[in-house]
Structure formats: C-alpha cells, structure tokens
Amino acid sequence: MKFGSGAAILAAVLMVAACRVSDQDNAAQPANETAAIAPILATPDANDIHSFARPLEARVHHVALDLTVDFDAKRIGGTAILDIDRKPDTKEIILDDKGLEIQSVTDRSGEQLAWKVGARDANLGAPLAIALRPDTRRIAIRYKSAPGAEALQWLTPEQTAGKKHPYLFSQGQAILNRTWIPTQDSPGIRQSWEATIRVPAGLTAVMSAPRSAEPITQGGESVFKFRMDNSVPPYLIAMAVGDLEFEPLGPRSGVWTEPAMLKAAAAELADTEKMIDAAEKLYGPYLWKRYDMLVLPPSFPFGGMENPNLTFLTPTFIAGDKSLVSLIAHELAHSWSGNLATNATWSNFWLNEGMTTYATTRIVEAIYGPKVAAQQIALGVDSLSDEIEELGGASVPDTRLHIDLKGRDPDDGLTEIPYEKGAAFLRTIEAAVGRERFDAYLKGWFERHMFQPVTSAIFLADLRQHLIRGDKALERKLMLDRWVYQAGIPPNMAMPDPQAFAEVDAAVAAFARGGAPDSAGWGRWTTDERLRFLNKLPRKLPKARLDALNQAFGLNDARNMEVRYAWLDLAVANRYDPAVPSLEQFLTSQGRRKFVRPLIKALAADTSWGRPIAARVYVRGRPLYHPMVTRELDELKLGG
Ligand SMILES: [Zn+2]
Numbered sequence: 323m324k325f326g327s328g329a330a331i332l333a334a335v336l337m338v339a340a341c342r343v344s345d346q347d348n349a350a351q352p353a354n355e356t357a358a359i360a361p362i363l364a365t366p367d368a369n370d371i372h373s374f375a376r377p378l379e380a381r382v383h384h385v386a387l388d389l390t391v392d393f394d395a396k397r398i399g400g401t402a403i404l405d406i407d408r409k410p411d412t413k414e415i416i417l418d419d420k421g422l423e424i425q426s427v428t429d430r431s432g433e434q435l436a437w438k439v440g441a442r443d444a445n446l447g448a449p450l451a452i453a454l455r456p457d458t459r460r461i462a463i464r465y466k467s468a469p470g471a472e473a474l475q476w477l478t479p480e481q482t483a484g485k486k487h488p489y490l491f492s493q494g495q496a497i498l499n500r501t502w503i504p505t506q507d508s509p510g511i512r513q514s515w516e517a518t519i520r521v522p523a524g525l526t527a528v529m530s531a532p533r534s535a536e537p538i539t540q541g542g543e544s545v546f547k548f549r550m551d552n553s554v555p556p557y558l559i560a561m562a563v564g565d566l567e568f569e570p571l572g573p574r575s576g577v578w579t580e581p582a583m584l585k586a587a588a589a590e591l592a593d594t595e596k597m598i599d600a601a602e603k604l605y606g607p608y609l610w611k612r613y614d615m616l617v618l619p620p621s622f623p624f625g626g627m628e629n630p631n632l633t634f635l636t637p638t639f640i641a642g643d644k645s646l647v648s649l650i651a652h653e654l655a656h657s658w659s660g661n662l663a664t665n666a667t668w669s670n671f672w673l674n675e676g677m678t679t680y681a682t683t684r685i686v687e688a689i690y691g692p693k694v695a696a697q698q699i700a701l702g703v704d705s706l707s708d709e710i711e712e713l714g715g716a717s718v719p720d721t722r723l724h725i726d727l728k729g730r731d732p733d734d735g736l737t738e739i740p741y742e743k744g745a746a747f748l749r750t751i752e753a754a755v756g757r758e759r760f761d762a763y764l765k766g767w768f769e770r771h772m773f774q775p776v777t778s779a780i781f782l783a784d785l786r787q788h789l790i791r792g793d794k795a796l797e798r799k800l801m802l803d804r805w806v807y808q809a810g811i812p813p814n815m816a817m818p819d820p821q822a823f824a825e826v827d828a829a830v831a832a833f834a835r836g837g838a839p840d841s842a843g844w845g846r847w848t849t850d851e852r853l854r855f856l857n858k859l860p861r862k863l864p865k866a867r868l869d870a871l872n873q874a875f876g877l878n879d880a881r882n883m884e885v886r887y888a889w890l891d892l893a894v895a896n897r898y899d900p901a902v903p904s905l906e907q908f909l910t911s912q913g914r915r916k917f918v919r920p921l922i923k924a925l926a927a928d929t930s931w932g933r934p935i936a937a938r939v940y941v942r943g944r945p946l947y948h949p950m951v952t953r954e955l956d957e958l959k960l961g962g
Pocket residue numbers: 652656674675678
C-alpha cells in the first residue's frame with residue numbers, strides 16, 4: 323500500500339483528518355501496521371448518515387472472521403475479532419448491527435465488555451455500542467446471523483444449475499453486510515480483513531480476497547482461509563459457498579462456477595486478460611493481484627458486483643457470442659473507481675458508478691473498436707433520458723449526481739443517474755480538454771486517492787487543482803457544480819454520435835411507417851443494434867404489428883437475455899398475450915433486479931390485464947429472488 327504525495331497536500335486543503343487521533347496511538351503500534359490504516363474524512367459531506375459509527379472517536383481497521391456456514395439453519399455463526407483505533411478518552415465504539423444475535427463481547431484478554439443494541443431503524447438496523455476500557459484495542463464478538471439476513475441468499479439444490487447441493491452467496495452493497503458481520507458498515511471506514519470459513523465437506527467457499535492457505539477437509543467439514551491485506555470499504559467483503567469449480571483464463575484471471583456452467587462461462591470470458599491489459603494502460607497498475615470471477619446461479623440480483631479479486635456475475639450475461647461482456651469491463655473498471663477510490667457515503671455513489679461507466683466504454687473501445695463503444699454510449703444516453711422521464715422530469719432532485727438520501731435507503735439512489743449522468747459528465751470533460759489530457763488526469767486521480775474514500779467535493783477540488791488550474795474560460799465551459807449538485811442535464815453535455823445507429827434508426831422509421839420488419843437487417847445486427855431497434859420502436863403497437871415482429875425475429879424465444887427483456891418490456895406495454903408464456907418463463911428463471919423489477923412493477927400497475935399475471939409469476943418467482951428485490955416488490959402486495 324502506498325499513498326501518493328499529492329494526497330497529503332489535498333488532505334491539508336480539505337481538512338481531511340486521519341483517524342489516528344493521537345500520537346500516543348501511533349506510538350502504541352508498530353509503524354508498518356499504522357501505515358496501512360486508511361484515513362477517515364472529517365468534512366461534513368463525508369458524514370455517513372447510513373451508519374451509526376462515530377469513526378472519529380473509535381474505528382475498526384481490521385476484521386478477522388471465523389465463521390461456520392449452517393445450511394440447515396440458514397445461519398452463519400462464529401467470531402469476529404475487530405482491531406480498533408480510538409481516541410484515548412473514548413468510552414465506547416459503535417458498530418452497525420442489523421438483526422445479529424450477539425452472544426458475547428470480550429477484549430483481548432477474554433474479559434467481558436459491556437454492550438448494548440440501541441433502537442432499531444427499518445433501513446439502517448441498530449447501533450451496537452460496546453464499552454471500551456482505556457487499553458481496549460481488540461474486541462471479539464461471538465454471534466450468529468439471523469435466518470432472514472438480507473445480505474445472504476440461501477439457495478436450495480433445486481435453485482442451482484447442478485440441482486444436488488445447496489448454495490449461499492452474499493451481497494454487501496450498499497448497507498447489507500451489517501446483517502452478517504458486526505463491524506462499522508460504512509464505505510468511508512476502510513478495513514483490511516481475513517476469514518476462516520467452515521462449510522460442509524464437499525462444498526467450496528470463495529471470498530473477495532486471495533486464499534491465505536490451502537483448504538483442509540476433516541470430520542465432515544472443509545475449512546477455507548482468506549486474507550485481504552488492502553483496506554477496503556466493508557461492503558466489499560463477500561462470500562459464496564457451493565459446488566464450485568475453477569478454470570483459469572489467463573496468468574492472473576480465471577472463473578469459478580458450478581461445474582455444469584464452467585465451459586460456457588469460460589468461453590464467454592475469454593477476453594478478460596485483454597481487458598485487464600487495456601484497463602491498466604488507461605488507469606495504472608492493477609493492484610489486487612488476481613482478477614477472478616464467480617458466475618452465480620440466476621438468483622443473483624445484479625449484473626455484477628465488483629467484489630475485489632472475485633467479481634460476482636449474473637449468468638444472464640452468457641449469450642454464447644460475448645455480446646454482453648461489457649459487463650466484465652464494467653466490473654473490472656471498479657478495481658480503480660470504487661475499490662481504490664471509494665464513495666465515502668452513498669450520496670457520492672456516482673463517483674463509483676459514473677467513473678466506472680465512463681471507463682467501461684473506454685475499455686470496450688480499446689478491445690472491440692470505436693463503433694461498438696459509440697453505440698454503447700448512445701444506448702446509455704437513451705437509458706438516461708428514459709430514467710429522467712421515469713423519475714418525473716429534469717427538475718426532480720433525484721436527477722442530481724450528488725443525491726440527498728436523508729431518511730432513505732441507499733438503494734433509492736440506485737437509478738441510471740449515477741451511472742449514465744456520471745459518465746456523460748466525464749465524457750463532457752474529456753471532450754472539452756481532449757482525451758490525452760483527461761486520461762492523464764484520471765490516472766493521477768486514482769494515484770492520489772488509492773485506498774481512500776472520496777466525495778463530490780474532493781473530486782471537484784481535485785479537478786480544479788490538477789486539470790483546470792485556474793483556467794477561467796475552461797471552468798465556465800465545464801459547469802462543474804451544475805453537473806454535480808443540480809437536477810437535470812446541463813446544456814454542455816457531450817452528445818453521443820447521432821450516426822452511431824444510422825441503419826437501425828432507418829429500419830425503425832420504416833417499420834413505424836408500416837413497413838415489414840427488416841429480417842435481413844436483424845440477422846446482421848449486433849446485440850446493441852437489436853436493443854436499439856426494440857427500444858426505439860413506438861411504445862404503442864397493435865397486435866398485428868407485434869405478431870409481425872415476433873414472427874420475423876423469434877422474439878419470444880430470444881436467448882439473449884437483454885434482447886428478450888427489451889421485447890418483453892414492449893409486450894407488457896401493449897398487453898400482448900402471445901408473449902405471456904415467454905414472460906412467465908423469464909421472470910421465474912432468473913432474479914436480476916434490472917429485469918425483474920420493472921416488468922413486475924409494470925404488470926402490477928396494469929390492474930385488469932397485468933396484475934393477475936404479476937401475482938401468478940410472483941408466487942413462483944419470489945423464492946428465487948434476492949431479499950433486496952423482494953423487499954421492494956413485496957410492497958406491491960401480490961402475495962407469494
Ligand atoms: Zn458498477
């Protein structure tokens with residue numbers, strides 16, 4: 323771990339305070355240990371309203387877990403040992419707890435420490451306050467997760483590809499890890515960690531960290547050990563347990579998945595090593611050693627999750643033709659934006675996702691060429707416009723990059739805004755200063771902020787210091803504050819290439835005028851071109867026109883899940899009965915939030931035609947969906 327010299331200067335400018343709050347603390351620990359403790363930001367915009375922790379008084383800097391995975395009880399239990407850093411006069415440390423069953427809390431010498439769980443908030447869980455003695459620097463908590471812990475999804479053998487073994491995976495982002503790890507669950511409180519994981523013999527545990535020892539199987543149990551030496555935001559601690567096999571893809575990459583999916587997954591991921599090389603050229607060395615991936619069962623609620631060393635992926639990206647692998651470029655790019663420089667709070671989420679979305683198309687361009695990248699940018703801008711409309715228009719506060727989440731769940735901010743408006747902002751800067759200069763700037767940004775939390779204010783100050791450098795005309799041209807703090811899209815946005823989809827757009831116009839579907843075109847088009855076609859069609863179409871499309875392109879049977887989704891979205895909007903069996907199969911065979919949520923919501927909102935379908939589907943699909951998906955859909959009161 324190293325900190326660039328620029329970081330120290332910026333730290334002084336922004337009143338960044340390291341949490342090593344006294345010289346006494348420094349003296350008490352070996353220098354090499356304290357050097358690895360990431361700073362805590364002290365500015366008001368870095369105050370995390372989604373955590374009960376008070377890290378400037380006492381903070382966790384290392385977590386050591388020793389946990390047993392109990393598939394029968396659907397619980398994880400054992401010990402978490404926390405190394406803490408604290409002000410000498412601090413009387414307690416506050417952790418985040420959501421439903422944990424705490425059995426005991428002791429200090430290094432085994433003495434009991436007093437503890438108390440405070441009032442529970444529906445979104446945040448509750449504060450776990452632990453009394454500290456003057457010399458307490460290590461705490462051991464014996465505990466169990468609750469059977470309904472939201473971070474954990476327990477799958478029955480029937481819900482896996484192999485159908486023989488149960489499966490468990492965790493999803494920490496945004497504030498779910500407090501349901502299985504008692505720590506300070508705030509992205510601004512970076513922690514190194516290690517884990518010993520005990521699972522039933524025959525199953526394999528993987529985590530978002532390198533293995534620190536070879537697994538041992540003994541007495542009906544297999545034991546796996548992991549260690550993450552870099553400090554990470556705690557939402558990046560992740561685990562999966564199942565019948566898993568590994569296939570190497572290159573010198574520093576490989577894929578884990580169930581044996582039945584291994585060949586298809588490895589084939590789809592064949593370009594991974596090239597992507598790592600392309601990303602390093604843009605943003606500097608890859609600092610996490612290996613880049614492995616885990617392809618999960620279809621319940622996984624996201625496209626991917628950038629868990630360090632081990633990206634978690636939905637199997638729905640496997641199309642057989644690598645046409646959806648920009649997902650890998652996205653998760654890989656998070657190795658810099660998100661995992662090195664991390665949003666200090668969830669209001670700053672766009673710094674993770676906007677930068678990553680921008681970097682994704684840069685990696686895609688390096689490998690698949692400028693035309694593919696230009697098309698993906700145009701699709702992104704389309705989805706940005708749709709999202710703004712969906713949110714209620716360009717003056718709605720939730721269209722701001724720096725979003726206000728007071729009293730809300732961080733998942734409320736999980737829209738296209740942080741992703742696509744964030745990326746559009748960065749493309750606008752790139753267009754204004756030139757690619758070469760902006761690339762050099764971004765590389766420097768990651769160097770200056772590696773292994774640190776960042777905020778919108780830090781980013782804007784850094785831009786002004788290292789890119790704008792007092793150029794008043796450039797400052798006016800960029801409209802930085804308007805982009806970050808105001809609603810809607812500023813007028814200086816760099817627009818996507820209007821010719822990116824010239825042929826497809828002509829085909830849409832011809833169909834809208836009453837022409838026959840362009841079968842020859844469809845056969846030639848890439849997935850992105852097909853998506854553009856479906857998304858740009860008039861949203862209201864009579865049955866005969868939908869019949870024509872379905873017959874010409876085989877849409878009810880589309881194997882590409884993005885294409886299938888785009889079609890089903892159109893079908894639901896038109897109450898198109900012939901698509902219903904395809905719709906039901908789609909919604910009961912995978913649990914990706916991006917697909918499931920809008921379709922079920924649209925069905926439920928259509929009280930006469932759609933709602934009965936939604937109710938039928940939800941009863942069957944719900945056991946497959948992750949708690950973070952059902953939490954929202956349960957509110958529709960569909961039963962199931
Ligand atoms: Zn992302």
